[in-house]
Amino acid sequence: MTNSITVVDYFLPGEEITDIKSKERQTIIGPGLQRDKNKPNSLVVTQAGRLHFRAPNTYWIENRKTRYVPKRGDLVVGIITKKSGDVLKVDIGSAELANLSTLAFEGATKKMKPEVEIGDIVYAKLLNAYKDMEPELVCVDQYYKAGPLGVLTNDGFLINVNLKLVYFLLNVSNPLLGTLTKKFPYEIVIGLNGKVWMKANKAKDILTMCRVFEASENHSEKSISDTCRGQK
């Protein structure tokens, strides 16, 4: 399915795309594109970035943005910035701080509160995200089990990467994490909001990871894959 993605060109907001190659006159459009009602066979670009096309009929724009817009169901990494009563305020990189109830941890009750300090890092799921409300996080799934969610330990490190790299890293077939695995053991938590928490045995291993992510931020998936293949 992923074999025929083509990168068309760089577009700026307001530009029109007229040469649509969709079959059967049906087009699926992704982020950064909008339909032009007056002109039936053209699209208007709303975000700056490279236009991607996947046969037979999918179009979307990819760019290197770092600002995260919350979406329901996303798994994100956040920093606890405030504690007020039962609610924790979490910085997930969005316009507003997200709410996380202290009851939304596994095994937590009114009396048994989880041990969370200000400045701790949590891995959580977005329960809801509306544009007029603060986003809400939970650290349990629908069966009240934590699974991978919860507070992350403080002996790791946190970095911010752009969202494009996040999507690339979350793709199971990406070669970057595999290449790193061959060098040293590590733990990594990738939030869809661009925050990445990682932990390794040695500090220099973590620094290597930081540098790898920083260097690969500005490259296409193909060149990263090529570089990784050269490593073996």
Add this chain to the structure above:
Amino acid sequence: MSNFRKTIISNAEKQFLIKNLRESTRLDGRAFNTIRDLKIEFGKDWGCCNVSLGKTKVLAQVTCDLQEPKSNRPSEGTLNINLELNPMADPSFEAGRQSDLSAQLNRLLEKCLKDSKAIDLESLCIQMKKRVWSLRIDLNVLNHDGNILDCASIAALAALSHFRRPDVTSDGVEFKIHSIEERDPIPIVVYHYPVYITYAIFSGGDFLVVDPTLLEEGVAEAFLSIGLNSYDELCGLHLGGKAQLSTNVILEITNKATKHACGIINLIKKGVELDTKKKLSAKETGFHKGNLKETNDSLSKLSISLDHWTTTKTSKKKKKSLKLNTVEEINNDCRMECDDINQPNHEVIRDLGVQTTELVHKGTKGEWIIIDSDSEEGANPNSSQNDIIFVETSKVETIKVQGSDSEEENVIIVCESNQEKNVSKSPKKKKAT
């Protein structure tokens, strides 16, 4: 400077940073005493320059217009520095409102450029009590990745030394301002070039790190900003935050900072000279002429960093430990340095006879700090209650700046060469504020 940051730094980042400092590594692979890559670009107009220090970017533009001079200084032009912090630089900055940080930065820059008399303001006078040039430096922070002060001071200085004002002629009654096409514009007279070098101080003075990044700035306990010119003269000293530094440490840092300052100033001078030549030979200059580099080199960086073992080996060798708390190490180092420098001196002095020790002290400038530091360093933790630091009293003038809001900071102006100037300056400053 430490409390402005609104986005919280996670405990993990703090712990990791401190842990790395203990192993004498910095997160970006620099040594403790290395500044980031400095790039100075000049724009199309006179007095327009863009300085980037790592990822921190500051854009400076100097403008001038005619004004009536101040009544207490009828024969001097004026110099205004205006630093702005936009949300573009960092989301935590608010637009249009002057924050504590921007007020502090503005004042520090003013102190560095204006109060150290780096610019010849009298040459900006056209007619006494009537008309003088008023210079204005607008500094815009385009991106904030720590250490705005250093970057801004470099940008301000580079823009000032690059700037040229239009020529003016007068027949006693009327003035005529010549346009740039009519007559060549005149450069500003810069007596000396002062820049700031900032050090971040961690865990009570154990680690001192030059040119801190945003993360380092957020974790650091205190900041020491040293204003220096190319003649090794102090043009401003500012210690913000809480730290227990001994006098020796400050002097030692100042010695180290002079090297950075000289390098930066040379870069500014060269850059200005090169661009001026280009402009005068009517070549097209400006930001748009700068070569846009493709990111090919960073792809090789990726493969290098992926090649885990080799990089860490080489980078570890580079990193020089700068731990200040381990007295023995420093003692060894400095003894070696002293030996290197003094050996010829020693022999010469022995021939002379009596005053051996005193002469050695004078000859070695900064290195004397550490030799008998066993007792000093030992006493340090005991006397750790007071935050204020006094450098030798004979050399120091402490001036309380009335305008500043923060109670913690203490302004110390050290003046080595001409004490009287500073003394005479202080009452005037009080009047001004």
